[in-house]
Amino acid sequence: MASDHNEGIQIPCGTEGHRIFLREQRPARSGPSKPVLYVHGFTFPSSTSVFWKIDGRSWADALNDAGYSVWGLDFVGSGGVAAAIC
Numbered sequence: 001m002a003s004d005h006n007e008g009i010q011i012p013c014g015t016e017g018h019r020i021f022l023r024e025q026r027p028a029r030s031g032p033s034k035p036v037l038y039v040h041g042f043t044f045p046s047s048t049s050v051f052w053k054i055d056g057r058s059w060a061d062a063l064n065d066a067g068y069s070v071w072g073l074d075f076v077g078s079g080g081v082a083a084a085i086c
Contacts, residue, residue, distance in 0.1 A: 009021075020073065024069060027068070033068055037073065
C-alpha cells in the first residue's frame with residue numbers, strides 16, 4: 001500500500017544560497033525498500049509529475065506498492081525551491 005505522506009529536503013547545490021529540492025515518498029509498509037529517483041524536465045516540479053494524483057493515485061503510489069521508495073528531484077527554480085539555476 002502506498003503512503004499518503006511524502007517529505008522533502010533542500011540540498012545546497014554549490015551556488016551560494018541556492019538549493020535543489022528532493023522529495024521522498026516511502027511505502028506504507030515497514031522494512032527496507034529499493035530507491036527510485038525520478039528526474040523530470042525542468043519546466044515542472046515532481047509534485048505535478050510523479051507525485052500527482054489522478055483518480056486518487058499517483059505513479060509514486062504504484063511504485064510504493066511495488067516496494068520502492070520514490071524520490072523526486074526538483075531543479076532550482078521549479079517546485080520546492082525558487083532561485084536561479086545552479
